[in-house]
Amino acid sequence: MDAKRICPYCMQELDTPEPVCPHCGRSLTGRNPSGSLPVGTVLAGRYTVGEIQSIDGEGILYRGVENKGRFRVTVKEYMPLTLAAERGRDCHLRPKPGSEVLFKTTRMDFADLYHAIQRITPANGLEAVLDVFEENNTVYAVMENPGGRPLQKWLEDHPGPVEPAAACAMLQPVFEGVAAMHEVGLVHRGICPANIRVLDNGRARLTGYATVGLRTAGSGLHEQLYEGFSAPEQYSTAEFEGRYTDEYSLAAVFYRMVCGLSPVPAAQRLVSDSNPKARTVNPALPVYLSDVLQYGLRLKPVERIQTVPQLFKALSSQEYTQELARTMKPETAPAAKDPGDDTHLLSLRNLLAAILILLAVLTLLAVWGFVSTHLPEQGASSVTTPESVPEEPSITEPANLVPDFVGLDYDAQVRNNRSYVGDYLFYVTLEYSDTVAEGKIIRQEPAAGELLEEGGTISLVVSKGPEMIEMPNVIGFTQEGAVKELESRGLVPSCFMVVNDGSYASGCVVSCSAEAGTSVEAGSVIVVYIAADPSVENVPATPEQPAASDNTAPADGSGEAPADSMEYDTD
Structure with a gap:
């Protein structure tokens, strides 16, 4: 069946590129702002672009139609506001001068993300990615239209706290979907009521996929963070993000549902943690449930619940929560920092350094005086006396912290890197991977941060790309x-x-x-x-x-x- 151009409103076939649909009378011109794709644009010969649904720092989300089956979809176009220049009438997207390299690398990250999600969907609880393709010097991801309405809107229409059992039933598909993402090495980083849709059957589905750059402050993209739901580590590029990042956001969403209000934003909590316990806000909540949310919303990643399945099981079972509590690390409050502490510490360090230097100089002078006084006398009286050979100290191999090689390109960044080749031996095996690009390192042994003697062997598993x-x-x-x-x-x-x-x-x-x-x-x-x-x-x-x-x-x-x-x- 040949692809046809159809009206994105009534989904009837259009014989010519007319400005007005002859079937429904809707105008097809001037609907989208300058710089975006016009309504009626056909992509990949099979998708008709409709009106803009939303814009973020990474790109534009359009309503759309699949021309062959004539069903509604959403189309995400990669168009970073900070890196992309104005596009011409040919719809060709061009990077800003000086941003060509970053534009290309982040575009590749966008394509890799949606390809990876496409491979695990359709899956329970996740908005399915149907297609990913390149056109107009950018990348497009086509997703299903799941219907329903955002959880944010649903909560506005249902004021007051939600019963914990009802919240668990509604969010269970989302928990399962996020766990499926984590199994293939993906982190969502944008879980919030605005990116969760409640379907007509009362079950929820997660949307709003994005690259790490969009959901991390200071990354070079115009970041998109969600106050009250984004984890503390997302507010700095220096902090590492992982499964526990999504766990924090899911705990925050559950907190919002059962308490009737959102948690205090993480950036504010890092200065002064004034977020109330769930049971303080809603006394009707069981004590164990309040404790679980407290574990899930801890500021330090290492101290909070680490995985999504653990969080959901704890929210659903008081017995499991008691077991989990025995394994949790004690929470430590972030120390309040006085602005003058750094200056005072610097002055103290300078004083100590000066004292050490003075002591070293005095020691050298004393040794030199002793040697100058006794060396001639010893030389005259002990010409025939064999010199005593000092005992050689035992030599130990220096130990280094193993670098983090996961995600690096083995050929370009490791094998030919002199600083690595001189310090370590590498044992490399190849493995197919649906989520890691060919040539990139999937895992390593020993893990990053462990001690290893200089010249020690590190085992690397390198991706052969998808089968x-x-x-x-x-x-x-x-x-x-x-x-x-x-x-x-x-x-x-x-x-x-x-x-x-x-x-x-x-x-x-x-x-x-x-x-x-x-x-x-x-x-x-x-x-x-x-x-x-x-x-x-x-x-x-x-x-x-x-x-x-x-x-x-x-x-x-x-x-x-x-x-x-x-x-x-x-x-």
């Missing part, structure tokens, strides 16, 4: 047959019904997002288009679910998309 699989030809297969064939090859099918004018056999595959015979990454999501029965004029706007469980389907089992997913703002 590639030949796309099978499933055109004409039944839906069930195509799903089985793709799954047997290690691919993830996502099926969509398309309108059938009678040219195709009902229930059979019309086309796929990847051509037969091409190489695709193992675990890739393959969009499969299934011909509907010719008597059906309107097909469902959401994907069929042969390969993965999805929570977007309503409880009545109708297969229809949530009503909100079909709405389209026209203001």
Whole structure:
């Protein structure tokens, strides 16, 4: 089926690039501001761009339509405000002078992130990434339209605290989705009520993916942090972020739901921690639940709950919380720092240094005087006396802290780096990886920060990149047959019904997002288009679910998309 240009509002076919849709009468010009993609722009020959939904420091999120299946999607365009210059009428995005290298590297980070998420979705609790491609000198990520409404809006419509059991049931898919991200080495860094959508069935789904640069202060991008929900380590590029960063944000979201108010922003807590315990805000909460949230919202990463599964299990079980409490490190309050402390400390250090230098000079003078007095006399009287040989001290190999090699390019940054080659021996093995680019180091042994004698051996596992699989030809297969064939090859099918004018056999595959015979990454999501029965004029706007469980389907089992997913703002 050839890709067609369609109206992003009524999803009817447009024969010519007209300024007004002849079907619904909506204007297609002047809808989006200058510098963004105009409404009606076709990307990759199959996606029609609609109006802007939101803008952040990393790019623009557009409403959109998939032209073949005629279902609604969202399209994220990489367009960093601090690095990108104005684009011309050709839609080609150009970096600002002097920002070419940073623009290119952050664009690669954007593509790698969405490719990695695409490989683990559709997954429970995560907004599915359907496609990632390059065009206009930038990168686009196409995601499903999950419907529902933001948790932030849901909470506004449901004032007051939420029952803990109801909060657990609603957020469970999100916890599972974040855990799936962590298993492949991804950290979300933007978990907050604005990036969680509540579907019609009451379950939640996580959206709002972004690179580390957008969610860390001082990274070079115009950062996007969420007061009350971003972790303390996100406020400085000097702090390391990990799974415990998302754990803090999930604890903050749960705190907001069961307390009725958001936690005190982490940047403010670092100066003076005045965040009240959950049970202080809502006395009806069980003591153990208040303690769990206290563990999850600790300022120091090493002292808080470390993983998302631990947090969810503790929120759901008082018995587990008691076990967890015995293993938690005691919390230490950040010391208040007097502005004059640094100056006073510097003066004290200078005084001590001067004293040490003076003592060293006096010692050298004393030794020199002693040697000058006794050396001639010893030389005359002990010509025939053999000199005593001082005992050689035992020599020990110097020990160094092992550097952090994970994420570095082995050939470019390690193997040819003289400072490393001279100090260590490397034992390298290769391994396929869906999430780590080819040539990058996946893990190391000993771990970073451990002591190792100079010349010691460090084992490195280097990525061979994703395993590639030949796309099978499933055109004409039944839906069930195509799903089985793709799954047997290690691919993830996502099926969509398309309108059938009678040219195709009902229930059979019309086309796929990847051509037969091409190489695709193992675990890739393959969009499969299934011909509907010719008597059906309107097909469902959401994907069929042969390969993965999805929570977007309503409880009545109708297969229809949530009503909100079909709405389209026209203001």
